[in-house]
Amino acid sequence: MSRPHVLVIPYPAQGHVMPLMELSHNMVDRGFKITFVNTESIHKRVVAAMSKNSDYEDFINMVAIPDGVETEEERNDLGKLSNTMIKVMPGHFEKLIKKINESKDGDDKIACVIADQTLGWALEVAEKLSIQRAVFWSSSAVLLALTLHIPRLIEDGIINTEGIPLTNQMIHLSTTMPAMKTGHFVWACFGDSDLQKTIFKLMFDNTPSTKLANYIICNSFYELEPSAFNLVPNLKPIGPLLASSRLAHFWPEDLTCLSWLDQQPAKSVIYVALGSFTVLDKRQFDELALGLELCGQRFLWVVRPDLTNDGTDSYPDGFETRVCSRGRMVGWAPQREVLAHPSVACFLTHCGWNSTLEAISVGVPLLCWPYFADQNLNKEYICEIWKIGLGLKPDENGLISRDEFKTKVVGLLGNEEIKTSAMELKEIAMKNVSSGGASFKNFEDFIEEIK
Known part of the structure; x- marks a missing residue:
């Protein structure tokens, strides 16, 4: 037939x-x-x-x-x-x-x-x-x-x-x-x-x-x-x-990050992925790197080949050596599998709609850093309506500082209400499909x- x-x-x-x-x-x-x-x-x-x-x-x-x-x-x-x-x-x-x-x-x-x-x-x-x-x-x-x-x-x-x-x-x-x-x-x-x-x-x-x-x-x-x-x-x-x-990926996925996640404790890893369009200047890229270091948490960071506007993606001096025991950087990750992994605690995201839905479908709390288009609107819903995440605040120069990254990560990981809301929304999502x-x-x- x-x-x-x-x-x-x-x-x-x-x-x-x-x-x-x-x-x-x-x-x-x-x-x-x-x-x-x-x-x-x-x-x-x-x-x-x-x-x-x-x-x-x-x-x-x-x-x-x-x-x-x-x-x-x-x-x-x-x-x-x-x-x-x-x-x-x-x-x-x-x-x-x-x-x-x-x-x-x-x-x-x-x-x-x-x-x-x-x-x-x-x-x-x-x-x-x-x-x-x-x-x-x-x-x-x-x-x-x-x-x-x-x-x-x-x-x-x-x-x-x-x-x-x-x-x-x-x-x-x-x-x-x-x-x-x-x-x-x-x-x-x-x-x-x-x-x-x-x-x-x-x-x-x-x-x-x-x-x-x-x-x-x-x-x-x-x-x-x-x-x-x-x-x-x-x-x-x-x-x-x-x-x-x-x-439908635009970059080859690095599947080795899944076996790295297998070796991490439950709910211990910050997953950082800013979508396919976000571009950071060198100062902001460095602040993000140093913020992840300052947090003291394990992290998996997706660093696209074109994530920075100068195209170098060179990390701050000594950064890779200092974080090698708890940080992993990859060019592109199998995001759904990563988010569903038991070792992932939260998701630092650009608030694209697909990423938002993927996080909701597995109950992972979100740390919001919108870049453009509908992402600011999505952030408002994540933080104010659904209450499943926190937003990052830029300083007077428009920069998200390393201290802001640390403060919000600590705040999100310690917020039981947000974690509960994320799990409740996951249940509703799964019931729908x-x-x-x-x-x-x-x-x-x-x-x-x-x-």
Whole structure:
């Protein structure tokens, strides 16, 4: 019996590729065949990072289309990347679908396109070709509610037509929603004003495309942000997304850190990972290193090859020698396995949505250090609403000092209320994805509709 064929396309960033790959694995488990479409640049990185012994799965076919951007350096300019993609990718995407649908195997036609919400053009192509359409939202439901409220925010004089907050204030999207800082609007959290305008335009322009979708799904669960789901009633949470296998890393994983964790006492290790975009200047990198040393705790620190803006990643003098008995630095870690490890006590994180959900799903408390985009908003929920973490405070120069790292680590590890809240939220999360849970049921309904 042939499998229904679904085409999945993420925005080209790790935080978007990863959850859509997890969704793809879960769909393969339910009898689907997947064509997973990355840009050529991302496709190369994912393939290069795959371990030598992992074959492409029988039912997930990874393909690539051009994004129209010339160099990797230009790709780091999110504004340029987004603008070029809109001009170049729709034509290639349409050709790919037609090629698949016109192949000799008549049973292989695309039954549904699942597109990242930021790729409205992919939904337009699917509609033109009369294919079912689903939107996948890769951030919090709160952020989607905010995005869909952009016209009202302009109308109410809270932001101008370029998304710039007209006053620094706290607002409520509804009477049941927690207050939100206008300075934490996702598009306002990109340093450069031109980029802020581009990101705002991208979000604003993609809002109508959501109406083209037959289904809107997201990686969350009702109890996590109930008032947001009241504002977007057709949004169905299917999270936290958990998959046994993932082919979506941008860097090769260092699996030796798991055997190192095996040798550490229970709840003794600080796990430090700041996502795929965070960049630190040399002073801040050194303060983080010296802060980890000052804590006196065991730690596992993910130091990406491009974590610092000068690209050197050279540690403070003598640091590696002094911490060698209790610290481990790796280029990239298998994060889900690390967070679930009994020796991990807390997670120093950039508050990306995927990292946040991964920590929630294993009950690990969070030390929050947001970098950009939706991460400030996520931090507010982690610290103020869910009460499962503490935030780091910069000094008057914008630097998180080594003493601040030490103070907050000690404070978090000694806070029983936070640990209890984290474990309680984990139980709710796991109940959602277990048989009979709301996320489980939403996913089953989605599968049946597509089939």
